[in-house]
Amino acid sequence: MTSMKFAALAARIERFPIAGSFTISRGAKTEAVTIVAEVSRDGLTGRGECVPYPRYGETPEATLAAIQAMQQAVADGLTRQALQAAMAPGAARNALDCALIDLEAKAAGLRAWNLLDRPVPGERTTAYTISLGTPEAMEAATAKAAHRPLLKIKLGGDGDPERIAAVRKAAPESELIVDANEAWTEANLAHNLAACDAAGVTLVEQPLPAGRDEALARIKRPLVCADESVHDRSSLVPLRDRYDAVNIKLDKTGGLTEALAMADAAQALGFEIMIGCMVATSLSMAPAMLVTPQARFVDLDGPLLLARDRDHGLRYDDSLVYPPDVSLWG
DSSP, X not given: OOOGGGOXXXXXXXXXXXXXXEEEXXXXXXXXXXXXXXXXXXXXXXXXXXXXXXXXXXXXXHHHHHHHTTHHHHHTTOOHHHHHHHSOSSHHHHHHHHHHHHHHHHHHTOXXXXXXXXXXXXXXXXXXXXXXXXXXXXXXXXXHTTXXXXXXXXXXXXXXXXXXXXXXXXXXXXXXEEEOXXXXXXXXXXXXXXXXXXXXXXXXXXXXXXXXXXXXXXXXXXEEEEXXXXXXXXXXXXXXXXXXXXXXXXXXXXSHHHHHHHHHHHHHTTOEEEEOOOSOOXXXXXXXXXXXXXXXXXXXXXXXXXXXXOTTOOOEETTEEOOXXXXXXX
8 A cells, every 4th residue: 555654754864074174254164964864655765865054053963853753744644745834944844855855756757857847957067165264275275176167265254355366366267156154244345345346256145144234235236146144935025135146055945845936936036046055965966956947056066075975976077067866866
C-alpha cells in the first residue's frame, strides 16, 4: 500500500571542512555545518540539506530538533503544500521542503523541474567568493581566481576602498560583485560606493544593516541587491525604493517552494534576481538550480569553497555549474 501515512523522517548534522577559512564581516569559519533531512517511503528516499544561520538566531541543534519534531506530521501524510503553513520560513523548513520535492519527483519518475512545471535549468556561470581580509591578502587570493569571469568580494567596512582597488588590480577582466554583509554605515556609504564605481563594480550587495537602510532611497547609487533585508515574498514590497535586486536563498525562504514563488513575485515587482547560497555541499545547491533560469546573477559556489564535496556532487567546470544528476537530487 502506497501512502504518505507510512513515510519516515530522519535528520542528522553533517560537517564539511572548508578549504582554508571563509571570512565575512561577522566572522570566520573553517567548516560548513549542515543538516540533512531524509523522507523515505516505499523504498524511495528524498533528501534536503540546510545551513542554520546564526544571523537569524538559528543553531544546528535547534534546527535539527525542529526537523525531528515533524516526524509524526510526515508519518501522517504531511504534503509539501501543507508544510508551508506548518513550519516558519528558515533553514529547517528548507531541508524538509527539498526532501519532500526530491521524494515526490522520484515517486513520479520525473525530474524536479518537470514535476514543478518550471523551465529546465542549464549550465550557468556562478560567482566565486573572495573572503574578507587585508587588501594584500585579498589581492593575492583574487590573483589565483582572476581567470573566473564573475567574482564576489566580501567586504567589511573600514578600508573597503583599498580592498576594492586591490581586487580590481588583481582581476582586471573579471566582473565584480561586492558584498558588505551589512558592514557599511551612512557615514561611509558614499565613499565606498564611489570606490565601487571607480573599479567598475556591477552590483553592491547589502551595504547597510537590515532595517537601517533608508539612506539607499536617497543616494545616487549603482545596482544594489538586498540580502539580509529580504527573506520571502512578504518582505519584497517595502524594499522597492531602496534595492534593485534581491538575493534569494533557500535557507531564508524556507525551501524551494517559496523560493520559486518569491522569484515570480520579485520579477513582477521589477527586481533583478540573484540566487545565492550559504557555504554548503552540492545537496544545498541542487534545488537552487531551479531558480537559475530567472536569475541575472548566480552565486552557487558553496561546494567550490569546501575541502571536499559530498558524493555525486554538482559538476563544476571552473565557474560553470550544471544541473544535478538524479543520483544527487531531484
